[in-house]
Amino acid sequence: MSIEQNNDKSTPFAGVVVWYNPTEKEVENIKSYLGFVKKLYVVDNSAGNNLSLLSELTRDDDKVEYIPNLDNLGIATALNKGCERALEQGYNWILTMDQDSSFDRAEMTKFIDAFETKKLEDPTIAVFTPLTNEYQPEGYASRVITSGNLLSLTAYKQIGGFDDTLFIDEVDHDLCYKLTQRNYTIYTFSNVHMEHKIGDGKSHPFLYPRRLYVMHHGAIRKYYIIRNRFLIRDRFPSFTHDYAKFNFILLLGVIFFEKQKLLKLRYMLRGYCDYKKNRLGRMR
Structure with missing residues (x-):
């Protein structure tokens, strides 16, 4: 299946968000960026089926695809499921999100605009990421967290995706290091902010x-x-x-x-x- 470019020439991209025991709050987070993706895969690592939470978002069209694992298979496996579905449906880029992350509409618009410009300037960039804390400088990075990334699915395929054996923790950094070894780069936009909660730090x-x-x-x-x-x-x-x-x-x-x-x-x-x-x- 091929994906047509938008009329405004912007790159069509899918999204994947990993759920674990979600609530209505996680649905609200999805709403903050759903309007910017062509397709969203909600991969659920909960023991139960939470499709009913998405009823408002799935009522009118098939933009949201719910993938229940009915077990906690780990963050890497869940992300891989979303990325593989995006590849099957012809996407070249995917937005990877944690369930507790969200974007202000203006910030997401800035993110996409910056992404469109920078990816033409430097085709080696395989991961574009927003600012999630005050310690991230603008420019090329050695490692970033997974949430909020626009990830090249071409690069993803070449490195073999996320490592299922890690289950959780270092899944994001492992991906970054593999990309760097393949001469890809990672880029942070310091003028784009994403709301993200990192544990109980x-x-x-x-x-x-x-x-x-x-x-x-x-x-x-x-x-x-x-x-x-x-x-x-x-x-x-x-x-x-x-x-x-x-x-x-x-x-x-x-x-x-x-x-x-x-x-x-x-x-x-x-x-x-x-x-x-x-x-x-x-x-x-």
Whole structure:
């Protein structure tokens, strides 16, 4: 199936959003960008079917396609399902979104305009991303989060897509490093902002005047973070010199500021042991 260009010559692109136990809030987030995509794939990792939440969006046309996994298959598998459907239907670009991300209409319009201009200037760019925090500079980046990206599906195919074995955490960075190895680039627009919630992160006073930013993830997430960081460090040593520092900061945060310290430390140790055993996929 081929996709016609819009009359205004803008690039037609699909979108994929990954759901997990969604609510009406996640539907409202979809509404913020639905008008800018030709097709949206809602891939649901929940145990139950949540199609009824989309009734308002699917009433009049088939713009939204709901794909229930009826199990948590991980972020990578869900994203791959959306990307593969987009490829089958002839799209060359896809917007990848987390369920807790949204765009102001004016910001999304700026994003698309900037994307259309920059992709002609530099065809090596495979990922275009908006600003999600104040620390992202304008320009080429080594790694970005998945949410809010306009991803080239041509590049996606060449690198083999997202790595299902990672399940969650480092899925986005793994993709970025694979793209860089294939001489693709990643570009951030600092004048385009996306609303995005990253965990339950908080800044804590630590060794005045310094502060420590602590994510406060649950124990299971700590497992995946540690396991996959060590794995990705081995795969891409030239890109991951700062991972040892990240792991040390994670450990400090758990010890000094997080609840369920012993449980989280046990899961982190388990993640490291599974990394050593090359035990990947969903935690067993």
